[in-house]
Amino acid sequence: MEVAVRLDPAGSLAEQIYRQLRDAVLDGRLRREEALPSSRDLAGQLKVSRNTVTAAYERLIAEGYLVGRGGAGTFVNAMPVALPDAPQLPSGSLVPRAVWPRMPIPPDYSETPEFDFRVGAPDTRLFPYTAWRRLLTSQFRQSAVGTGMPVEPAGHLGLRTLLAGHLRTARTIETHPRDVLITSGAQQALDLIGRVLLEPGATAVVEEPGYAPPKLVWEAQGATVIGVPVDEQGLIVEALPPGARVVYVTPSHQYPTGVAMTLRRRVELLAWAQRHDAAIVEDDYDSEFRYTEQQLEPLHSLDRSGRVLYIGSFSKVLLPTLRLGYLIHPTSLRHALHAAKFLADWHTSLPPQAAMADFLAQGLYARHLRRVRRVYRQRHDRITAALAGPLAAHLTVVPSSAGLHLSALPRGAPTDDVLTRARAAGLGLASYPEIAAAAPGQPGIVLGYGMIDAHRITEGLTRLRQCLDAC
Numbered sequence: 001m002e003v004a005v006r007l008d009p010a011g012s013l014a015e016q017i018y019r020q021l022r023d024a025v026l027d028g029r030l031r032r033e034e035a036l037p038s039s040r041d042l043a044g045q046l047k048v049s050r051n052t053v054t055a056a057y058e059r060l061i062a063e064g065y066l067v068g069r070g071g072a073g074t075f076v077n078a079m080p081v082a083l084p085d086a087p088q089l090p091s092g093s094l095v096p097r098a099v100w101p102r103m104p105i106p107p108d109y110s111e112t113p114e115f116d117f118r119v120g121a122p123d124t125r126l127f128p129y130t131a132w133r134r135l136l137t138s139q140f141r142q143s144a145v146g147t148g149m150p151v152e153p154a155g156h157l158g159l160r161t162l163l164a165g166h167l168r169t170a171r172t173i174e175t176h177p178r179d180v181l182i183t184s185g186a187q188q189a190l191d192l193i194g195r196v197l198l199e200p201g202a203t204a205v206v207e208e209p210g211y212a213p214p215k216l217v218w219e220a221q222g223a224t225v226i227g228v229p230v231d232e233q234g235l236i237v238e239a240l241p242p243g244a245r246v247v248y249v250t251p252s253h254q255y256p257t258g259v260a261m262t263l264r265r266r267v268e269l270l271a272w273a274q275r276h277d278a279a280i281v282e283d284d285y286d287s288e289f290r291y292t293e294q295q296l297e298p299l300h301s302l303d304r305s306g307r308v309l310y311i312g313s314f315s316k317v318l319l320p321t322l323r324l325g326y327l328i329h330p331t332s333l334r335h336a337l338h339a340a341k342f343l344a345d346w347h348t349s350l351p352p353q354a355a356m357a358d359f360l361a362q363g364l365y366a367r368h369l370r371r372v373r374r375v376y377r378q379r380h381d382r383i384t385a386a387l388a389g390p391l392a393a394h395l396t397v398v399p400s401s402a403g404l405h406l407s408a409l410p411r412g413a414p415t416d417d418v419l420t421r422a423r424a425a426g427l428g429l430a431s432y433p434e435i436a437a438a439a440p441g442q443p444g445i446v447l448g449y450g451m452i453d454a455h456r457i458t459e460g461l462t463r464l465r466q467c468l469d470a471c
Helices: 013-026 039-046 050-062 129-141 157-171 186-197 212-220 263-275 331-345 350-361 364-388 415-424 454-470
Strands: 066-069 073-076 180-183 203-208 224-231 244-249 279-283 308-313 325-328 395-397 405-410 445-448
Touching: 013 039, 013 050, 039 050, 050 066, 129 350, 157 180, 157 325, 157 350, 180 186, 180 331, 186 212, 186 244, 186 279, 186 308, 186 325, 186 331, 203 212, 212 224, 244 263, 263 279, 350 364, 364 395, 364 405, 364 454, 415 445, 415 454
Parallel strands: 203 224, 203 244, 244 279, 279 308
Antiparallel strands: 066 073, 180 325, 308 325, 395 405, 405 445
């Protein structure tokens, strides 16, 4: 390792080396058992004689700061007397915009509850690491990746082409690869849409309850974001404010209730958007996980006036940390969105894009999806049966046949009391207010099954029932 030592030619060089190394040990910059450079290497680094460094080392060893181990080297022996103080810097007068102090930051996910019913992530143990590692390694070896030249902002053309074909087959979405934009997760798609469509002060709409990031992203950009209620048929179109510029919806599996927007509401929403010159952002965040034969046609497939921007992500199927998403946009917004993407980060990392293209082309994505869908369906069915059986006296399940979570409404017992007892019993649950974009009018709890083994579900729900009995 290299050791930072600054020498003043006017003083004793051995004394300066001694004091600076001693101080580094005392304040914790050099830690116990950390190896130091050999006297020869440090002398060469500092351009002094080896005898000078040897004299400093010998003094430090004699005083117990270092220890010499024959044949192994010289190591730090002493513990620091105290943790180093934070540098005292002037506080300055820089103040963030008023919107930022109230913005949340991601919670700490390092602690896993005993029964992990948390929402929003798949089971990372199901990810095909070996196949992905092979594809990614292959991309790093190819000259196209190794040239260091960036790609166009829209992303890897092969991935965009394959993705357009996949969506045509899986979701009846007709689009040209030129109108597919690869993003760093679905959240970046929301950011780009806000940059392109929302002037400061413009009105955007989110579902209530609904997914929080659209509201947070667009408020940070200066928009006014309004929550519009959902019912058993989806977003209530009649409640939309006439001046809204953008409407965000999750029609195939509403987040977090799980209801699907009816065909009538979909048609009404599209007609409303055309009358009011508004855009619809359709987040199809977990459309891959549907456990019935009946497939719900996305809004994008019904759109005839170029109003729908369709967002998807590979995170729920593969890995949340992969950060690969996509945006299907109207041709009229192509230049603006590509320019916004270029300004944001130029382009999403190319090797994962190229590996994802191979993953699709080789049929690995379809194979993985079939596998995980079977696993998640088993978990979904087990929770559904418990909610309709032993837990029915306490909870009303919101019917859902898709996704990685189920919602339920407590019968009588306050949601906060239920959650407090459940978390004390080792259950990782969430409530509507904790994950919703706007204050929901109805309390509810959400049971995620992306990260919990099927054999753990029964015991976890037994504990939940005990908590409900005690409320």
